[in-house]
Amino acid sequence: xxxxxxxxxxxxxxxxxxxxxxxxxxxxxxxxxxxxxxxxxxxxxxxxxxxxxxxxxxxxxxxxxxxxxxxxxxxxxxxxxxxxxxxxxxxxxxxxxxxxxxxxxxxxxxxxxxxxxxxxxxxxxxxxxxxxxxxxxxxxxxxxxxxxxxxxxxxxxxxxxxxxxxxxxxxxxxxxxxxxxxxxxxxxxxxxxxxxxxxxxxxxxxxxxxxxxxxxxxxxxxxxxxxxxxxxxxxxxxxxxxxxxxxxxxxxxxxxxxxxxxxxxxxxxxxxxxxxxxxxxxxxxxxxxxxxxxxxxxxxxxxxxxxxxxxxxxxxxxxxxxxxxxxx
Amino acid sequence: xxxxxxxxxxxxxxxxxxxxxxxxxxxxxxxxxxxxxxxxxxxxxxxxxxxxxxxxxxxxxxxxxxxxxxxxxxxxxxxxxxxxxxxxxxxxxxxxxxxxxxxxxxxxxxxxxxxxxxxxxxxxxxxxxxxxxxxxxxxxxxxxxxxxxxxxxxxxxxxxxxxxxxxxxxxxxxxxxxxxxxxxxxxxxxxxxxxxxxxxxxxxxxxxxxxxxxxxxxxxxxxxxxxxxxxxxxxxxxxxxxxxxxxxxxxxxxxxxxxxxxxxxxxxxxxxxxxxxxxxxxxxxxxxxxxxxxxxxxxxxxxxxxxxxxxxxxxxxxxxxxxxxxxxxxxxxxxxxxxxxxxxxxxxxxxxxxxxxxxxxxxxxxxxxxxxxxxxxxxxxxxxxxxxxxxxxxxxxxxxxxxxxxxxxxxxxxxxxxxxxxxxxxxxxxxxxxxxxxxxxxxxxxxxxxxxxxxxxxxxxxxxxxxxxxxxxxxxxxxxxxxxxxxxxx
Numbered sequence: 001x002x003x004x005x006x007x008x009x010x011x012x013x014x015x016x017x018x019x020x021x022x023x024x025x026x027x028x029x030x031x032x033x034x035x036x037x038x039x040x041x042x043x044x045x046x047x048x049x050x051x052x053x054x055x056x057x058x059x060x061x062x063x064x065x066x067x068x069x070x071x072x073x074x075x076x077x078x079x080x081x082x083x084x085x086x087x088x089x090x091x092x093x094x095x096x097x098x099x100x101x102x103x104x105x106x107x108x109x110x111x112x113x114x115x116x117x118x119x120x121x122x123x124x125x126x127x128x129x130x131x132x133x134x135x136x137x138x139x140x141x142x143x144x145x146x147x148x149x150x151x152x153x154x155x156x157x158x159x160x161x162x163x164x165x166x167x168x169x170x171x172x173x174x175x176x177x178x179x180x181x182x183x184x185x186x187x188x189x190x191x192x193x194x195x196x197x198x199x200x201x202x203x204x205x206x207x208x209x210x211x212x213x214x215x216x217x218x219x220x221x222x223x224x225x226x227x228x229x230x231x232x233x234x235x236x237x238x239x240x241x242x243x244x245x246x247x248x249x250x251x252x253x254x255x256x257x258x259x260x261x262x263x264x265x266x267x268x269x270x271x272x273x274x275x276x277x278x279x280x281x282x283x284x285x286x287x288x289x290x291x292x293x294x295x296x297x298x299x300x301x302x303x304x305x306x307x308x309x310x311x312x313x314x315x316x317x318x319x320x321x322x323x324x325x326x327x328x
Numbered sequence: 329x330x331x332x333x334x335x336x337x338x339x340x341x342x343x344x345x346x347x348x349x350x351x352x353x354x355x356x357x358x359x360x361x362x363x364x365x366x367x368x369x370x371x372x373x374x375x376x377x378x379x380x381x382x383x384x385x386x387x388x389x390x391x392x393x394x395x396x397x398x399x400x401x402x403x404x405x406x407x408x409x410x411x412x413x414x415x416x417x418x419x420x421x422x423x424x425x426x427x428x429x430x431x432x433x434x435x436x437x438x439x440x441x442x443x444x445x446x447x448x449x450x451x452x453x454x455x456x457x458x459x460x461x462x463x464x465x466x467x468x469x470x471x472x473x474x475x476x477x478x479x480x481x482x483x484x485x486x487x488x489x490x491x492x493x494x495x496x497x498x499x500x501x502x503x504x505x506x507x508x509x510x511x512x513x514x515x516x517x518x519x520x521x522x523x524x525x526x527x528x529x530x531x532x533x534x535x536x537x538x539x540x541x542x543x544x545x546x547x548x549x550x551x552x553x554x555x556x557x558x559x560x561x562x563x564x565x566x567x568x569x570x571x572x573x574x575x576x577x578x579x580x581x582x583x584x585x586x587x588x589x590x591x592x593x594x595x596x597x598x599x600x601x602x603x604x605x606x607x608x609x610x611x612x613x614x615x616x617x618x619x620x621x622x623x624x625x626x627x628x629x630x631x632x633x634x635x636x637x638x639x640x641x642x643x644x645x646x647x648x649x650x651x652x653x654x655x656x657x658x659x660x661x662x663x664x665x666x667x668x669x670x671x672x673x674x675x676x677x678x679x680x681x682x683x684x685x686x687x688x689x690x691x692x693x694x695x696x697x698x699x700x701x702x703x704x705x706x707x708x709x710x711x712x713x714x715x716x717x718x719x720x721x722x723x724x725x726x727x728x729x730x731x732x733x734x735x736x737x738x739x740x741x742x743x744x745x746x747x748x749x750x751x752x753x754x755x756x757x758x759x760x761x762x763x764x765x766x767x768x769x770x771x772x773x774x775x776x777x778x779x780x781x782x783x784x785x786x787x788x789x790x791x792x793x794x795x796x797x798x799x800x801x802x803x804x805x806x807x808x809x810x811x812x813x814x815x816x817x818x
Contacts, residue, residue: 003605100579313607
């Protein structure tokens with residue numbers, strides 16, 4: 001398929017997933033900060049840090065900004081490339097240029113969400129009932145993903161969309177887990193404070209993982225157990241390992257459809273290495289290896305894999321020696 | 329007529345329809361009788377009644393929205409969707425009228441193609457005095473640098489949209505040729521889909537000819553003009569992008585033809601060959617159905633600031649490595665200044681008399697014609713030859729003295745740029761206007777597709793001037809559309 005179209009499919013689903021994750025994260029944090037006694041600037045700053053906006057925020061807004069301003073930066077600020085508003089805008093922009101590829105229903109879902117976000121109504125809801133605001137965003141995102149599964153052909157365009165979703169989700173879950181490090185410090189094997197437990201519960205809720213987690217590890221609720229579940233569980237749809245495996249699966253579908261069976265791409269090598277690392281860990285070794293360091297490494301490796309996908313599939317402007325494909 | 333009585337069941341749809349005096353009506357004779365060739369179909373429509381018609385209007389609207397037939401214009405940030413207004417009363421053309429139109433269109437397109445071959449070749453028509461050299465060279469669509477370049481298979485006009493109107497006696501005549509990138513065919517196909525849902529029974533009984541094969545015919549025509557040099561055929565639709573008002577149509581046709589929809593940045597030229605950037609690497613492209621104007625097609629040759637086009641595309645085309653549909657430089661053939669000469673060109677190239685007539689046209693570049701135009705500005709329609717879409721036009725009988733003076737000055741300073749025609753009483757067709765049925769003026773754009781042979785789509789885009797008394801049918805000026813039914817028999 002045309003590279004630009006594939007690229008838009010990939011980014012459309014990444015931005016949509018990003019908006020969804022951010023909405024969940026903020027929504028849960030709103031409840032969390034009411035339950036715990038943290039200094040005001042610690043309410044939102046860890047979130048700014050994990051989305052990678054620490055420096056820009058300090059420069060544009062100032063690290064000592066009040067909670068409402070900081071929350072506004074995460075949701076509305078056009079200067080913040082990862083803001084909720086920007087993510088939805090870019091999801092729609094990508095969708096707009098590939099309307100002939102996605103289904104009408106998908107277009108309407110993302111277009112409606114953008115128009116809603118621009119409306120006075122959404123601003124009112126944001127002020128009066130923030131939970132309802134974020135619930136609207138997450139349900140619109142879920143609608144979009146559901147429509148993707150049920151209204152468009154499961155062809156190459158679909159595979160690129162699902163690949164984008166898997167990579168984005170793996171990366172976002174790693175970022176969410178790192179909120180704990182940025183607000184309360186490293187996670188060790190020893191006994192934890194009630195504040196730490198509350199935060200791990202909030203993280204689980206951000207990932208819609210509370211029930212799944214308790215079914216899996218009914219006896220113990222502590223940081224390392226939650227971290228191990230979110231990073232290493234094979235079946236939970238928001239775990240990092242699950243999404244790395246899904247990304248590998250969609251990558252190989254794309255390669256096979258392109259008649260490239262047996263050829264290994266750079267992105268595949270990176271993700272396979274990551275999969276092996278995750279598969280080799282358990283709760284104890286994860287904590288021993290240093291959770292924050294692990295999560296940082298995961299975020300970086302997924303970014304590398306994404307860049308490799310870009311190089312291989314989206315920028316084929318040069319003819320190679322044999323005049324055919326220019327993969328390595 | 330009061331609205332209360334209009335909503336009673338059983339009121340015939342056309343019960344209080346009044347034709348305009350001195351104008352040809354598509355359904356009714358001046359006496360008020362139905363025209364015999366369309367009578368049985370119109371009677372069936374009439375029997376639907378006003379209330380049921382209003383109900384079906386709602387069904388149609390719902391279909392347009394749900395079925396995705398929102399003719400979207402994404403020209404602004406908020407992505408508003410504009411709908412080309414669509415009238416549920418079809419325009420009906422009897423088989424006998426259509427036969428003449430069909431052969432006439434094939435003849436005209438064949439002659440226009442011969443003209444382009446000649447203009448970009450030996451220029452016999454100029455040498456033999458059929459058309460003045462200054463009219464050709466002064467046409468903005470004439471690209472002298474393309475002289476000597478032959479398009480693959482010699483086809484210039486793969487898709488033509490020839491705008492027709494009916495004179496007061498009912499004869500179809502040509503108003504305007506479109507030999508570059510005529511648009512609107514997606515409306516024809518989508519309108520038809522909705523009409524079939526709205527009038528299933530009438531449709532079957534009337535024997536309406538189908539339009540659904542258009543994308544297949546176009547696809548075959550594109551395949552027919554592929555250059556010999558390629559091993560594998562790969563056609564694409566080239567769009568300026570999603571901000572273009574016809575983007576819906578570009579995507580629609582690409583989908584229906586099973587072609588990739590590409591933008592200029594998706595293509596590149598290497599060693600005078602065109603490639604698409606795909607997820608599996610560069611893929612050779614040999615036929616491009618392009619919906620980008622000549623001026624933006626190749627920044628190396630034309631507008632250097634264009635980011636829509638593909639650098640090197642004209643080189644590849646000149647080498648014969650890619651077919652462009654339509655060809656480059658076609659603008660000279662549909663130039664309004666060349667139009668007056670088309671009947672002579674038909675005689676010159678084909679040795680036949682024109683089957684379709686056309687509107688009397690005064691060429692302001694000619695001294696006699698110009699003198700007449702200047703004397704009669706209040707009676708004539710003056711058109712700038714390089715403008716389309718109803719812009720750059722003076723409708724003399726409706727204009728003010730000030731506008732007359734302004735156009736007189738424009739004509740004096742650049743006579744080559746203006747032609748004038750008498751105001752034609754476009755035919756009217758019964759049209760639903762806020763609950764009533766009233767006469768509104770219509771034209772017709774049929775589509776002619778040429779690969780090996782010219783083929784005429786049995787139908788076309790009937791455009792209707794929805795504003796009372798208006799003669800301007802362009803969508804940019806308050807026009808709407810109707811489904812065009814070509815009857816198979818009688």
